Amino acid sequence: MTTPSSLLGQPISRVDGPLKVTGRAKYAGEFNVPGLTYGHVLSSTIARGRIQKIDASAALALPGVLHVFTHENRPSTAWFDRNYKDEDAPAGSPFRPLDGADIVYSGQPIALVVAETFELARHAASLIRVEYKTKEHETDLAAQRHKAHSPAPGKGGYEPPPKPRGHPDKAFKSAPIQVDAEYSTPVEHHNPMETHASTVIHEDDGTLTIYDKIQGVQNSYDYVSRVFKLDKDQVRVRSPFVGGAFGSGLRPQYQLFLAVMAARELKRSVRVTLTRQQMFTFGHRPETRQHVALGAAPDGTLLSVIHEALSETSRFEDYCEVVVNWSGLLYQCENVRLDYKVAPLDQYTPIDMRAPGAVLGVYALECAMDELAYKAGVDPLELRFKNYAERDQNQDKPFSSKELKACYYQGAERFGWARRSAAPRSMREGKQLIGWGVATGIWEAMQQQAAAKAVLSIDGTLTVSSATADIGTGTYTVMTQIAAETLGLPLDAVTFKLGDSSLPKSPIEGGSWTVSSVGTAVKEVCEKVREQVFAFARKVHHSPLAKAELDEVTFSGGHIRLKSDPSRAVSLTEAMRHAGVLHVEEQAMGLPNPKQLQYTRAAHSAVFAEVKVDEDLGVVKVTRVVSAIAGGRVLNPKTARSQIIGGIVWGIGMALEEETLLDQKLGRFMNHDLAEYHVPVNADVHDIDVIFVDEEDTIVNPLGAKGLGEIGIVGVAAAIANAIFHATGKRVRELPITLDKLL
Incomplete structure (x- = not known):
């Protein structure tokens, strides 16, 4: 068992490592449900111009092809009213797939084929015939x-x-x-190993659970809620593991919009995965x-x-x-x-x-x-x-x-x-x-504003959560270390949850600010748990901590100990049992100090x-x-x-x-x-x-x-x-x- 007092600053192996090396870590394009359908994107072949004609009849004639979405038949959404801006968007008007016939860059998505299998969708896309009217383009920076x-x-x-x-x-x-x-x-180009994918699970009541390749699930959550004008409880975005991103996942990419659009229109679960070549068509x-x-x-x-x-x-x-x-x-x-x-x-x-x-x-x-x-x-x-x-x-x-x-x-x-x-x-x-x-x-x-939640259970286990991401940087591990050390628990008694839009608010994982931002929130919420459990421990019958102050004790090995005499201690579980509580739950917001x-x-x-x-x-x-x-x-x-x-x-x-x-x-x-x-x-x-x-x-x-x-x-x-x-x-x-x- 790792000594709790030495957790920070130690070369701890990744707590999520076993899941990754055994293939049990699931990524956005790996979540399966019965009746899942597959979308494939058709990309434009010109850099600037206009679609004169798009003929999807050959694709639609194939058994198992459910729909071909184009600018001519896509459903109207709130997004097309031009009011939406995502968290990481620069100035201007974000690109909207299938908004119209205009082509503004080579590789622009111009159609989405949805079929019963991925292979069928990709083959069907190859049968779509497109006629363009080209305009002169300029892609030369020097010019x-x-x-x-x-x-x-x-x-x-x-x-x-x-x-x-x-x-x-x-x-x-x-x-x-x-x-x-x-x-x-x-x-x-970024070229992470995991290509961008979105799996949208459509429930019978119309709610959506979305697995998205993203560096901040709450960015995708806000994006989908606003673009499709959905109530907050109708959408949940998850991204428990990210196979590299390096900035490519800061903004929701176009496959998310297309997958949600198709799922809502067809009332079916839909997955859209971009090909490696299409990874070069955004950013x-x-x-x-x-x-x-x-x-x-x-x-x-x-x-x-x-x-x-x-x-x-x-x-x-x-x-x-x-x-x-x-x-x-x-x-x-x-x-x-x-x-x-x-x-x-x-x-x-x-x-x-x-x-x-x-x-x-x-x-x-x-x-x-x-x-x-x-x-x-x-x-x-x-x-x-x-x-x-x-x-x-x-x-x-x-x-x-x-x-x-x-x-x-x-x-x-x-x-x-x-x-x-x-x-x-x-x-x-x-x-x-x-x-x-x-x-x-x-x-x-x-440092950005971030929130965290901590629940200490009567069995001595601690669960800490924040909606942040782990894009391969070790967020799972370091947050577990911070929480374990703050409450003096062994590493295996702590679970850190992330990558879920329902968890406490967190910024996108980027800018090298995650440890600074989310780590601060984790430390602060665990300190709030410390205070509450310490108050319980002081009231235990014949407590050796009855007259102690918080700065006179240390948390280690699942106990609260007097610094002056570590043998005099009260266990966290004993303090909670005496107080008659099954768990201690706290939330905290980590804020940058104005002194910065x-x-x-x-x-x-x-x-x-x-x-x-x-x-x-x-x-x-x-x-x-x-x-x-x-x-x-x-x-x-x-x-x-x-x-x-x-x-x-x-x-x-x-x-x-x-x-x-x-x-x-x-x-x-x-x-x-x-x-x-x-x-x-x-x-x-x-x-x-x-x-x-x-x-x-x-x-x-x-x-x-x-x-x-x-x-x-x-x-x-x-x-x-x-x-x-x-x-x-x-x-x-x-x-x-x-x-x-x-x-």
């Missing part, structure tokens, strides 16, 4: 640069760049050392073009920072990310100008993807800092120490905590940075050029990468990565390390492989499958070392924990790009860095 605009502030959580400080342009022009370069990043990490200009003194001290970014959005929503702001707070500089614009394209709206904005903007900044280091003849790590920011100059606030210097020191020591030969192409093993690179990472440490607004709260990292580049062929291997993370209190080093490793592997893919390619003539993503959309495999991943730097933060939340889901990827691509330059002497500013760009 639309002249139409770019600044996004509206405050929309979709967007934080516009701060106003310029000092005289950045003047300071740059007069700077003795200058870096002036453009960096570009491509479209990327992606946006393409960017970034201009960075750094001016410095001869010793590398920054005199000017200018960072301008151009990104893409759809024509129907104004999607934006915080791309450039990091360049005004990561380093000390008195002259800074930051600008961010978006250009509308004939594509679906981009959506958040792991570390949205930061992974793009920090890449450009950190590569530019590396270029500056070489121009100034300063070690790239020393340059970062020289320009270290003790305060956030963007908002003129102190950091709640910042152990970035310790990340630099510990990471450099573990990596062996002191042995680095400074000159490019100066380190090799035979035909292998060796390069070492470094970059800084940063991500916000945020006085500080900038962030996790930081220092990423060191080693690459080996074949001198003749240009093939790059990332042979070592050391990432030192300052993420506050680490509640579970095992799940936390997994998060950082996952981010690093993704960073390797971002640097060397990941790119969704557009055929501009067709306006269509071409490599829309896992065969041609390249991601790192085992052979691409070598030594990865994660260091968690001790960091105490009493501001971010009562647990002192900062989120770790995003920080692991930030800075990785830059460190690898910088290592490639050190190895080869060739600076590639366009991701991914493929061998054709090196040869």
